[in-house]
Amino acid sequence: MKHYTTFSLAKFLSVTAIACISSCTPKPQIVMPPVQVNTAVAIQKDVPIHEEFVAQVYGASDVDIRARVEGWVTSMNFKEGSSVKKGTLLYVIDDIEYKNQVDRQTSEVAKAVTEMVRAENELNRVKPLTELNALSQKDLDNAQARFDASIAEVKASEASLQNAKVELGYTRVYAPFDGLIGISNVRVGDYVSKIGTSSVLATISSIGEVRIRFQLNEREILRISRMSAEERAERKEKLNLVLADGSIYEHEGSVNFADREIDPKTGTMTIEALFPNPIGILRPGQFVKIRLLMETYPAAVIVPQRAVFQLQNLAQVYIVTDSSTLKAISVEPGPKSGDAWVIKKGLKAGDRVAVVGSQSLTLNAKIEVIEMKWPADAVQQ
DSSP: HHHHHHHHHHHHHHHHHHHHHHHSSSSOOOOOOOOEEEEEOOOEEEEEEEEEEEEEEEEEEEEEESSOOOOEEEEEOOTTTTOOTTTTTEEEEHHHHHHHHHHHHHHHHHHHHHHHHEEEEEEEHHHHHHHSSSSSSSHHHHHHHHHHHHHHHHHHHHHHHHHHHHHHHTTEOOOOOSSEOOOOSTTTOEEEEEGGGGGGEEEEEEEEEEEEEEEHHHHHHHHHSSSSHHHHHHHHHHHEEEEESSSSOOOBBBBEOOSSBBTTTEEEEEEEEEEOOOTTOOTTTTTEEEEEEEEEEEEEEEEEEGGGGEEETTEEEEEOOOOOOOOEEEEEEEEEETEEEEEEESSSSTTTOOOOOOOOOOOOEEEEEEEEOOHHHHHHO
């Protein structure tokens, strides 16, 4: 029994010593490689700040071609969606009824003229007889009255004839100006009238120059009204259009007018601008964006927008230190322009910032700097 106990104790001490030696041996430390981080240098330059407003295109003139007489459409003489010249015959409306009316009024004029000639002859006969006292003054007055009435009847019948001719002319519908005509609302055989929806035959637009209408809210109107006269004049003459594909329209426009009032329903004022449209890219009804220069930040410090982190009212950027580590600093951001973000306070030109996107970083961790190709023209001009 005594020998067994001594053996067990010796074994226990041996195992304990081995475990102690094993646990006391230092483990090799794992060194993480540097994290690759895209970086960009903060740039200092003048930054124009533009604002964009949803706008709609109108032709210089958008005119509904309306029927001015009733009847059946007998001819349509244009291709829908094509350009037409002023005076081009567009529609012909059945004119038989209006020709007959002209003929009736022509005969009424002839009848009235005949009656006038008869009344004039009667007056010429009565006058000398009255001077010889062969007829009374009353006879002369009656003859004069009949002659005067016949003259009025001739004028009335001539006016009716002129109206009949005008209505006959309305059976031919011509283009009022050079422009682009849209889809016809009627076809040959349709009945049209002077009133109601059937009176609109088609719409023609002049698009060599177009009108662009957009709205400014009260705050934006106040900002512009507080500018100097020179600033307002510059902004009035240099408007840009952003098209549906994001491209900038090649021609600049100018403000034509501002509405007299602020719409109480929307709290906005309608502004109209004029843009040249030499090749017809802009069409009536098209939606675009007006880009308006609101202010300029001189010598502003800018960084890529992806370099700025915002959490509620706090904004931060990671700057690269001399030891190739990251340091988080708070900044005061300003407006955005293009891919750039103006930093009012917290950064200076030349500071290198991390553009991390969705990548998670640890402060003071070693990084490998990868220079990002962030162009100096990232600011929207």
